[in-house]
Amino acid sequence: MRLSRYFLPVLKETPAEAQIVSHRLMLRTGMIKQASAGIYSWLPMGYKVLKRVEQIVHEEQQRAGHIPLLMPTLQSTELWEESGRINAYGPELLRLRDRHDRPMLYGPTNEEMITDIFRSYVRSYKDLPLTLYHIQWKFRDEVRPRFGVMRGREFLMKDGYTFDLTKEDALHAYNRHLVSYLRSYERMGLQAIPMRADSGPIGGDDTHEFLVLAETGESEVFYDSEITDLKFGDRDIDYDSHDQCRAVLEEFTSRYARTDETHDAALFDEVPEHRRRVARGIEVGQIFYFGTKYSEPMGATVQTADGGKVPVHMGSHGIGVSRLLGAIIEANHDDKGIIWPEGVTPFHVGIVNLRQGDADCDAACDALHDSFTALGLDPLYDDTTERAGAKFATMDLIGLPWRITVGPRGLKNGVVELTSRRTGESEEMPPEQAVARIAEIYQGL
Template sequence: MRVSRYFLPVLKETPSDAQIVSHRLMLRAGMIRQAAAGIYSWMPLGLRVLQRIEKIVQEEQQRAGHIPLLMPTLQPAALWRESGRYDDYGEEMLRIKDRHGRDLLYGPTNEELITDIFRSHVRSYRDLPLTLYHVQWKFRDEIRPRFGVMRGREFLMKDGYNFDVDRESALHAYNRHMVSYLRTYERMGLKAIPMRADTGPIGGTHSHEFLVLADTGESEVFFDSAISELNLGGRSVDFNNWQECAAIVDEWTQPYARTEETHDPRTFELEVPEERRRSSRGIEVGQIFYFGTKYSEPMGATVAGTDGTQVPVHMGSHGIGVSRLAGAVIEACHDDRGIIWPEAVAPFPVGIINLAPKDDKTSDICERIVRGLESSGIEPLLDDTDERAGAKFATMDLIGLPWRITVGPRGIADGYVELTRRSDGETEKLGPEQVVEKLIDIFRAAGLTN
């Protein structure tokens, strides 16, 4: 993509409405534009990030054996009356009437719809286990939306629902989700810690929230520093293996890690040596629940068990805040010049700065680099505009692409271009062919190209 033909409305000054760093940077980098309080348009650069995050979420869900579908944003009130939540949910639910006066609502979540789908099509324990999920826009009419996409009213969320024949298999589904969530966040370049959490209005007996540590997080969290050392690395996981999933869950839930709602200072001091006790702010980027038969019983979601009698299914639900993650990544990865995207979610993997677009030789080298990268499936963003060099550098730093290639007459005269890593500014001089080869190697090693 060429900057001259792209739509990248960056701002030099910080809009006064934005308070936290991710909101400021998303506005300045031209990723989002507010349409109303807590409601945003996703501009081209922001959409690319959102889509890359969603793609990782989708791939990891499917790797764990979960089945995608797509439920609507508008839902009939009747189903919510059936579960009793139409009245319970309160003002946060956006209620709408259609032209016939029928009550609709803009879905804040989908337990009722999914349970309705399940009960009308699944009859036997033989159809289980089943986990259905979708990635869909939700609306919660927050009293006070803030922090940009981190706490918007409209937000994109992956929500999934597991149906199992009994408690044990539903708990395996719980474990399976925890492992797949750990993989999901790790692939995005994030450290997200599962913390024992309150089950809140969704109810149930088990729940963990996943928190990304960041100063601007909305919750206070307490944890054993040992948990931040853990990572899955490239470990391959058999998601059908109950013991294997349970072992990983044990590993990650043994160290103390709780949000303020469930935090118990005495246990904390008893279990965790003083030098490993940590407290921090955290951004919640996902939550998993096991709630048994809470919805299946009142809504009649039953299957025929092995002995032929009808039993209510055991369920759980699981969510990942896809749009919120775009903000959370920035909170975790930025400096005073702008965003520093992890390679896995960057809107473009590489930015190329042409310092002399009017110089044929320089432009020619840029074109060759672009073609070289594109032939390996790497799409760079080429700044071919007539801006000042300083402005181009500043914009490139702001939008935070992981790698920058600087092409100018000065270097070309000596046969090199410069490759700079955004995260630490490390720069090396390479020939135009070498820079392409080197990047291809890097992205291949990271599994981001073929």
């Protein structure tokens, strides 16, 4: 993409209304624009990152054998009367009436609707296990939306629902989700720690939240410092194996890690003092096992092998897709701006032309742009006539992990400069070598 043909409305001023760094940077880099309180338009660069995060979530969910579908944003209230949640849910539930005065709601989550889909079609234990998920816009009418996309009202969430014959199978589905979530977050350049959590209005017995450590996090968290040494890495997990998934759960949840909602001071004191940490965290996902809470009242049953009929065991598992962008920036920035992890960067590499209009520089930049595009990579070529300092400042602000600088002096020696946004280190090399280096970095990402 050539910047001159793109829409990247970078702001010179730091917006006064933004209290936290991710919100400030998303506004300054022209990633989002507030449409109304807690509701945002995703401008082109913000939309690109949102799509990359969404894509990672899709890939990891499908790798785990989960099946995508899409439920609508608006729901009739009828199913919520069956489950009883219509009365349990407070004013965060956005209720409305259509032209025929029928009561509806903007879904904050989809347990009822997916249970209705399940009971409409599935009859036999032979069709289990089943995990269906979607990535869809949700609405929660927060009384005080704040922190940009971190606590918005209209937000994008992955919510997956598991249907199993037994509690044991349902707990495997729970563990499988935990594994897939660890993989997903690491691909986004995040460490998200599973912490024992409170079940809240969805209800449930077993539940973990995933928290990214950040000073601006809304939750106070208490944990054993050993937990931050754990990496999922590129382990090859068989998602059908109960043992393998359980082993990952045990490895990642055996140490003390809780939010203030479930914190137990006595248990925490058992952690050796030098490993006790109190910090703040951003919640980026949650997994629940809630048994037959919805299947029983809503009649989601299956026939068993011996001819009986039992309600299915269910769980629901969420990833906050749009809020992840805030969390990623909170965990990856410096004074100059964002530092995108390679897994989610909106453009793979920036190209800065130090002398726009110089035939050699223009030709070299065009060639780089075309080489990357031919490799399926997405370069952002600053082909404007801004001065070099301004071009560098914009590239640092928007935080592409790699930058190639093309100038007349280097070209005379047959080299361009490759710079890492994270370390600031630069290296001169022939253009072809820079292309090869970048291609290698993104290989398999």
